[in-house]
Amino acid sequence: MVYNPLQYKTRHTEALTLNSYLRIFIALLLLVTASRIEAQKPQNDSAIMGYATPYRMEWSGNQGVFVRKALLKEPDIRQPLTFLHTDTGPKGSSKYLAWFLARDKGEFAILWCYLNDSGHDFWCWLYRFPSNQLTTVHFQGDYHFTPPVEPQPDSSVSNFRIGIAPLYEGPNFIYKDWSRRAGSLSKLTITPATPLNVKGSSTPETQEMTALNIIPLHDVTVPEKNGWRDSGWTELHTLAYDKERNPFYLILYSNATKGFVVDINRAHTYTADFGEKVVFGKSQQPEDPEVKTKENPPNTEVLTNTVKPYELYQIVLHNKTPHENPYQEVLLEADITTPDRKTWKVPGFWDGEGNWVVRFVPTKSGEWTYKTRSNDPELHNQFGGFTCANGESGREPLPLLQVRPNPTPHFALRDRVPLFPVALSFPTPDNPLSKTKKPEENFSLFQKQADALAELGANRLIGGFLLDTAMSTNEGGSLFIKNDPSIINPLFFQWLDRRVTYLNFKGIVPDIGIARNWDSATKPFTDSQLRWLWRYVVARYSAYGVIWNLTDNLNDGNQRDISAYAQLTRQVDSLKHILTARVSERAEGAPNIVLTQIEWLDYVTLQSTSLNALELLHNEERLQVIRDSSAAPDTIKARKRIWETYLRGGFWEFSPESNIELTEETRKAYLLCAKFFQQTRFSRLEPHPEMIGKPGETEQDRRNRRRSKQSIDAQPQLTEELKKLLKEQSQGSGVYTLCNPGREYVVYFTAGGSISLDLLEAVGTLKVRWYNPRTGEWKEDNAVMGGGYETFTAPDAQDWVLHIVRKERKPKTTEQRM
Structure with missing residues (x-):
């Protein structure tokens, strides 16, 4: 080649x-x-880094995180942040209104952020579930923002389910047949929300939602001249659930029929035409004519169609639709219409299998009607009525207690008859259960203990904290099934019903609370688990004679959490039972004065080794109970502390959590003290240390004592002189006095001695007797004339109680009418 x-x-x-x-x-x-x-x-160069204690928001254009830093006992909460939608912002404020969604583990938050193209800080509306809190937050930090492409890809959370919705606390409204607690929509057509600055006439795809159950959450009022419109409006924000229990967040308006729907699971935003505007500030739905009938539906049971005032009334409903966890999935509430046309909102509760119960106590004679609301169609719109009338019914009225402020703070029955509390607890353990005994045998043991307390004169049973070991198990088993806080055991509560019923029958009002030691006992629970448990308990037992004692450990660290449960109690309890908690001492042993002023405390229980706390709180004009165990082993010391507590204006209880048992001698002394005061008009007696002087004191000494008390009465803030008197009294003579000047006088001598007693305001002959606090025996003394000063000497050097009363007006004996 x-x-x-x-x-x-x-x-x-x-x-x-x-x-x-x-x-x-x-x-x-x-x-x-x-x-x-x-x-x-989707390309986006947005970058947001905002801080606002305790929150942090981070967004990188395609993904982000929302953080709430640790609060009290709750740890940090980190939730993935997803973009939802961008609207035009209000003129003069921001260019954009950007919607974001954060969610994780059954909780979610929606953020409406007022943003410009860039900036150094921004404002945001923040809604958090399940706390149902809507607040404005001022985030600080550099950012730049470009509206992302819409719609965003699906970002569904696998098996995302949220717990029970909180109670609506906004103003009344009218929309279809919705109530403040529940509603429904048979059909709703939704359309993807229009992205900002999108042009064109293409018709977006629509979807149809059916069988929605609605739970109102809160309202939002937008003022006039808001940057969008000259006029203002009000929004109704609700939750909605479809048949598969998928959650949606709905926004309805008072000035337009169109609103928004946020798919919480898929993180998509839609618009919808709700057909009519929401009307705020008016009464709920007008009375339904069918409610007037007293015939009850086939799936409804009632105890009777005739009941006396203050007797428990119960409606039992049944459904056949299975629910995975009806305790948390189904809501039931009854609108109870009273004879004077007022409406009570009474929650119902699940009682096992397909049984549902609504309990309440009618308080007035006349015709009562009810209508139910529920997210279960079989429980919804059930109606009926009954007659409440005086007469014999074979059942005892419930022992419902209240705290009366006048003449002095005291306990009283529903008819305002004063009741001197005799508060005892079961011997340790509180709730003895033997695995070798059958449930009925265990309950028989419980009845014997209750009988013994009633024979002693007890009318209150202290303790009763559900999360304590002693209370969390009874004849029906454990409080929760398999120790799962999200699944309660109905059989446990059915046996607890029997216990509370028997105590009320014996004239005893038990405490029911959450946890003796709040911080440790509530730690295993999420806030939603604990709130739903307590809502269930209040709904179930508010128709009994009980006292809500939330905890024995109210302190600076947990008072915010506990106050939230107090608010929940007030919302659910239609009868407004007594609500309290024991205030812990500070580290130095002094009472926490700030916490004793919390508004929701109907009375203050103090764990205090010093009775001087009673004087420190004297001007608060609140009923005060000293929870005591410091003197229990020493009978003489314990007896003197009991009497000193009452004579210094408080009420005494033994602390049941102490490892020290209440001895028979101390219990006897307590009961003898109660027996004495039940023969007085104790509700009119208050401390008057200025009325006690030393024998042989001069007239000038007497005038100085009276002048000091008068100046304090005229200027309550001047308490130092009173404290000085009380200190001299407690450290000097060892004599204390309660008086209703001119009518009745009680003087306690801790170790005999003599005093000069001011009887200037008394008129006529006064009957004088001595009470032996060791035996309960009375000893008559010579009558005296009022209008001057009298010297009294105790029979011997032991402790004695002097009782003086106007002879022509015998003190009324207080019967323990329960």
């Missing part, structure tokens, strides 16, 4: 040309493909 360089060059050139074309083609293909992929991928 002859070598031809020109031929070689030509062939080589052709090969190079083909390879180049191929490379160019491949490069172009890759470039086009990448461009298409890039075009399909």
Whole structure:
């Protein structure tokens, strides 16, 4: 073969040309493909980093995180942050209103952020579930924002379910047949929300939602001249659940029929036409004519159609629809219409299998009607009525207690008859159960203990904290099934019903509370688990004679959490039972004065080793109970502390959590003290240390004592003189007095002695007797005349009680009418 360089060059050139074309083609293909992929991928250069204690918000354009730093006993909460939607912001405030969603583990938050293209800080509306808190938050930190492409890809959370919705606390409203607690929508058509600055006439796809159950959450009022419109409006925000229990967040308006729907699970925003505007500030739905009938539906049971005032009334409903966890999935409430046309909102509760109960106590004679609301169709719109009338019914009225402020703070029955409390607890353990005994045998033991307390004169049973070991198990088993806080054991509560019923029958009002030691006992529970448990308990037992004692450990660290449960109690309890908690001492042993002023405390229980706390709180005009165990082993010391507590204006209880048992001698002393005061008009007696003087004191000494008390009465803030008197009294003579000046006087001598007693305001003959606090025996003394000063000397050097009363007006005996 002859070598031809020109031929070689030509062939080589052709090969190079083909390879180049191929490379160019491949490069172009890759470039086009990448461009298409890039075009399909949402691109956004937004960057938000905002801080507002205790929150932090981070957003990088495609993903982010919302953080709430640890509060009290709750740890940090970190939730993935997802973009929802962008609207035009209000003029003069911001360019955009950007919606974000954070959610995780059954909780979620929605953030409406007022943003510009960039800035150094921004404002945000923040809604958090399940706390149902809507607040404004001022975030600080540099940001720049470009509205992301809408709609965003699905970001569903697998098996995302939220707990029970909180109670609506906004103003009354009218929309269809919705109430403040529940409603329904048979059908709702939704359309993807229009992205900002999108032009064109393309018709977006619509979807149809059916069988929605609605739970109102809160309202939002937007003022006039808000940057969007000259006029203002009010929004109703609700939760909605479909048949699969998927949650949606709905926003309805008072000035438009169109609103928004947020799919919490898929993180998508839609618009919807709700058909009518929401009307705020008016009464709920007008009375339904069918409610007037007293005939009850086939799936409804009632105890009777005739009941006396202050007797428990019960409606039992049944459903056949299975629920995975009816305790948390189904809501039931009854609108109870009273004879004077007022409406009570009474929650119902699950009682096992397909049984549902609504309990309440009618307080007035006349015709009562009810109508139910529920997210279960079989329980919804059940109606009926009954008659409440005086007369014999074979059942005892419930022992319902209240705290009366006048003449002095005291306990009283529902008819305002004063009741002197005799508060005892079961011997340790509180709730003895033997695995070898059958439930009925255990309950028989409980009845014997209750009988013994009633024979002693007890009318209150202290303790009763559900999360304590002693209370969390009874004849029906444990409080929760398999120790799962989200699944209660109905049989446990059915046996607890029997216990509370029997105590009420014996004239005893038990405490029911959450936890003796709040911080440790509530730690295993989420806030939603604990709130739903307590809502269930209050709904179940508010128709009994009980006292809500939330905890024995109210302190600075947990008072915010406990106050939230106090608020929940007030919302659910239609009868407004007594609500309290024991205030812990500070580290130095002094009472926490700030906590004793919490408004929801109907009375203050103090765990205090010093009775001086009673004087420190004297001007608060609140009923005060000293929970005591410091003197229990020493009978003499314990007896003197009991009497000193009452004579200094408080009420005494033994602390049941102490490892020290209440001895028989101390219990006897307590009961003898109660027996004495039940023969007085104790509700009119208050401390008057200025009325006690030393024998032989001068007239000037007497005038100084009276002048000091008068100046304190005129200027309550001047308490130092009173404290000085009380200190001299407690450290000097060891004599204390309770008086209703002019009518009745009680003086306690801790160790005999003599006093001069001011009887200037008394008129006529006064009967004088001495009471032996060790035996309960009375000893008559010579009558005296009022209008001056009298000297009295105790029978011996032991402790004695002097009782003086106007002879023509015998003190009324207080019967323990329960």
